[in-house]
Amino acid sequence: MITAERKKFEEIRRMTDGAGNLLVVGCNTCVAVSLTGGEKEAGLLASQLRLARRKDGIGGSVETVTVLRQCENEYLDSISEQVEKADMVISTACSIGPQGLVFRYPTKAVVPAMNTNMMGYVKEHHVWTEYCVACGFCIIAFTGGICPIARCAKTLLNGPCGGSQGGRCEISPDVPCAWQEIYDRLAALGQLDTLKRILGPKKWNASSSGGPRTMRLEGFKP
Amino acid sequence: MERELTDSISRSSARPVPGDARLRPPCEAACPIHTDAQRYIQLVAENRPADALAVVRETNPLPQVIGRICAHPCEEACRRGGVDEAIAICNLKRVASDGAKAAGMGYEPPQAGLTTGTKVAIIGSGPSALGAAHDLALMGVASVIFEKQPEAGGFLRTGILNYRLPKEILDEDIDYIRRMGVEIRTGAGVGENVKFEDLAEEYDAVLIAVGLSESRSLPIPGVEMPEVLLAVPFLEAVNAGREVPGLGKEIIVIGGGNVAIDVARSAKRVSGGKVTMVCLEADHEMPAHDWEVADARDEGVEIVCSQGPSAIVGAGKVEGLQVKKCESVFDERGRFAPTFCETELSVIPGDTVIISIGQMSNLSFLPENGPAVNERGILIFDREQCTTTRRGVFASGEVVTGPGAAVNALASGKRAAIAVARYLGVDVNFSHEPVAIAGVPAGVAEKVKKAPRRKMPARDAGERLKDFGEVETGLGVVDGRCEASRCLLCGGGARYSQTKCIACLTCVRVCPYGAPWADKDGLGGIDPDKCQACGICFTQCPAKAIDLTVLSEEDIAVRTVAALKDSGGGEVEFGCWYSQSRVAPGAGFVSLPCTSRVSVWLLLNAFEQGAQKVFVSVCSEDDDGHFVHGHRQTRAAVTDAQTALEEAGIDPATIELRMEPELKCKKAGQ
Incomplete structure (x- = not known):
């Protein structure tokens, strides 16, 4: 799940300086599931903005609407009426949301209310951990199903490093050493031999350093 | 003046429960007249006896009588029985009528307007006859009751003694029906000084409700x-x-x-x-x-x-x-x-x-040409249509059902009223039978806070034998509210919208009772038998896919506006109707079943609606209160709302959490 955390209110409020009517657009998929940008949170942000603007004597309305996914044209089209009435749109989606809104509504001011942080696994209620950085070429078949790119602080392919102490990473005692986990897991599976295999250099050409990636599928097209 | 009924506690429309609209609290399903006991009990808990009585009256034409002598099958069915003891539902009906009477409310009958121009003769004046006449009047059909005794009431008057049912109480309930436009002729014995055949000729329909006299x-x-x-x-x-x-x-x-x-x-x-x-x-x-x-x-x-x-x-x-x-x-x-x-x-x-x-009944007044009786002298009768063998002649009550409780006779009379009205061309249908929500599962029952059933106070046995004065003296306001607050609000809790649900699992994770569930496809539901209506899932749902059946978010928002209007000074208190306590007596009061259902949005909304100061009460220092983790959620909502206010440049101290023990605890000296 993509997780995003809401920016500090003051930062959001400053972005809206000078704007009259505001529209807070929630996103009811990833950021709703990760409890920060769904319909409820969009409503709270709108309420908070109304209170702050009233206190500061700023006019203009603050409305709110939530779509199922801000990363799809059709859903963004469905709120065109509300968007047209607003002077500025505030998105509580991951950064795809506001960019999608910009693409769909090129003349409209759009600002993000969120800092997008990761693709996470829900360890427990209210706790997410990064398990994937979308490097474009998955190698976890060789690492016991544990990704060293996402979970090792140094992105090592041949860990652990000297900073691994008692199974923890030197960056924080709260962070487990991914390579220790890989080793323990392969040992448990009786597959430590896997670590002796010589692998070629990891393909990085599908990662994010080569400009924006596009995925296209073949097959039926409408 | 009757208070305006504004929200789901007060509305008369039947509330849906997840899954099946017919799924209702078992008290209502077991009640022969399907009184929405849960709703009036909650109104008693809120100390709104007149509104509670209005709910009773929706189905019950004899609220004071039935509130005293009912065989209360509702209590046998009550799901609280699976936790500790059933709710004293019958006694609470009396709390409603006693309280409304004390406030001078709830005893003015609707002026139905007997608009159909049709007229029914009803033979007998017991609960079945009175129930039929009352409901016919509501449907615009006039009726005349023929009673051979000097006073109306049938067995309620002649068979039930004053110490259980004071005569003046019976008189009041009958008088209410009379004031709806029902004519009652006493000393009019059919087969004695009134001929059955004359009734059959003169009236559009005849209802035989002579009971077992x-x-x-x-x-x-x-x-x-x-x-x-x-x-x-x-x-x-x-x-x-x-x-x-x-x-x-x-x-x-x-x-x-x-x-x-x-x-x-x-x-x-x-x-x-x-x-x-x-x-x-x-x-x-x-x-x-x-x-x-x-x-x-x-x-x-x-x-x-x-x-x-x-x-x-x-x-x-x-x-x-x-x-x-x-x-x-x-x-x-x-x-x-x-x-x-x-x-x-x-x-x-x-x-x-x-x-x-x-x-046994006395049917000697029936003429040769019917309605017919069988070989044992019992009236031949169609249970569904309430008809006899003679067109236009109907029957109800113990004469056809055999002996039973007064409320069963009432139910029979009400059913007959519909049958008669349909016969007379009124567009009305028999209502669907409700289906009871299943019992409280053992794992949930053990988490429900236990509370003893309040005993009906009664005069001392030696004292009461000296006269025919009423034995039971009524629960009174404080005990009545305590008793009402034991009600589990069956089916009144979470309802979720499948369309809005994003299958995030939040409700599954936060519910203390294990009511919500989801399968591998993300399809799920909230089991009404497990739900305790604490509201925690409602406050946490990120997609606003969950609302509460009794007192929804909108209802609470409406109450907030009303409370602000009441207070005049921009102060509002979100408090629990169960605790009977107030932390800010001068503030407008938003009465809730525990503050566990107060969401951050509801608090911010209070300020948007003009509040200068918001109080939120809890009744104990612990995490739970009335519900498991209830107070934990209240405190979290207050803290989050304070942070939001501070960020918006508003003093966070304008929301104040206060603790005030439940009145009933204080009363018990705890």
Whole structure:
């Protein structure tokens, strides 16, 4: 799940300086599931903005609407009426949301209310951990199903490093050493031999350093 | 002035419960007239007795009567019985009517407008007849009740004694129906001074609701003696305050039903002597309700079980009742088929015998050309359509259903009213039977905060025997609210929108009772049998896919605006109706079932609506309160709202969490 955390209110409020009517657009998929940008949170942000603007004597309305996914044209089209009435749109989606809104509504001011942080696994209620950085070429078949790119602080392919102490990473005692986990897991599976295999250099050409990636599928097209 | 009913606690429309619109609290499903007990109980908990009475009146034309003498099958069905003890539903109905009366509200009948131009003759004036007349009036159909006794009420008046049902209470309920436009002609005995055929001719329809007005006797030697009395005339005489000829000081009552109990308890009062009940059944088999038996025993009535009367003995006057041992009352199929040991005889000494073994109807007024009776003299009757063999003649109540509780007769009368109205061309349908929500699962029951059922206060047994004054004195406001707050709000909790649900699992994770669930495809639901209506899932759902059936977010927002208007000074308190406590008496009050359902948005919304100061109350320092983790959620919401206010440049101290113990705890000295 993509997780995003809401920016500090003051930062959001400053972005809206000078704007009259505001529209807070929630996103009811990833950021709703990760409890920060769904319909409820969009409503709270709108309420908070109304209170702050009233206190500061700023006019203009603050409305709110939530779509199922801000990363799809059709859903963004469905709120065109509300968007047209607003002077500025505030998105509580991951950064795809506001960019999608910009693409769909090129003349409209759009600002993000969120800092997008990761693709996470829900360890427990209210706790997410990064398990994937979308490097474009998955190698976890060789690492016991544990990704060293996402979970090792140094992105090592041949860990652990000297900073691994008692199974923890030197960056924080709260962070487990991914390579220790890989080793323990392969040992448990009786597959430590896997670590002796010589692998070629990891393909990085599908990662994010080569400009924006596009995925296209073949097959039926409408 | 009646208070305006604004929200889901007050609205009359039936509330849906997840999954099945017919799924309703078991109290309502078990009630023969399907009274929405949950709704009026919550209104009692909120100290809104007049609104509660209005809810009772939606289905119950005799609220004060039924609030005293009901056999309350609702309580047998109450899901709280699976936690500790059932809610005292019947007593709470009385709290509603007593409270409304004290406030001078709820006793002005609607002016129905008898607009259909049709008129029905109703024979009899018991609960079935009154129920039918009341509902017909609501449907715009006029009716005239014909009662042979000098006063209306049927068995409610002649058979039930003042100590259980004071006459003035019965009068008030009947008067309400009369003021709806129902005409009641007393001293008008059909078959005596009124001809059935005239009614059939003069009226658009006739409803026979004559009940079971005659006592059955026993074919045993000695019944002809003057000191042998029958239950119905005996009760009639006592009720009318007449002397009962032949009544001695050592009275034997034959029978083990509720009427026999009434006979015994009245005989005790009238004679001041010894009263012994003799019945066929063993103690646990007695047809009388346990609580009635207990009341009779409290008053010194002796009960001799498993004995069948074989002869009334005495030379010229009653000296005793000869009985034989009853070995079994029912056969293997549960039918009444008593067997006796003919050699095990004994004599119970006494100077009076009152036979109270059952009643029958008197249909001698029926003409030759019908309606027809069967070979046993019972009216031929269609249970679904309430019709007899003669077109335009209907029947209801015990004359067709056999003996039962007053509320069953009422239900029968109400059903007949619909049948009659349809016959007269009124567009009305029989309503669907509700289906009860399943019992509280054991794992949930153990998490529900236990609270003892409030006992109905009663006059001391020695004191109450001296007169016919009402025995039970009513729960009163504080105990009534405490009792009402025990109600589990069955089906009143979370309802979720499948369309809006994003299958995020938040509700599954936060519910303390395990009510929400989801499958591998993200399809799920919230089990109404587990849901306790704490509201925690509602406050946490990120997609706003969950709302509460009783007091939704919108309802609470509406209450917030009303409370602000009430206060005038921009102060509002979100408090719990269960605790009966206020932390900010000057503030407008948003009454909720525990503040666990206060969301951050509801708090911010209060400020948006103009609040300058918001109080939120909890009734204890612990995490739970009325619900598991209830106070934890209240505190989290307050903290989050304070942070949001501070970020918006508003002093966070304008939201204040205060603790005030529950009034009932304080009362108990805790």
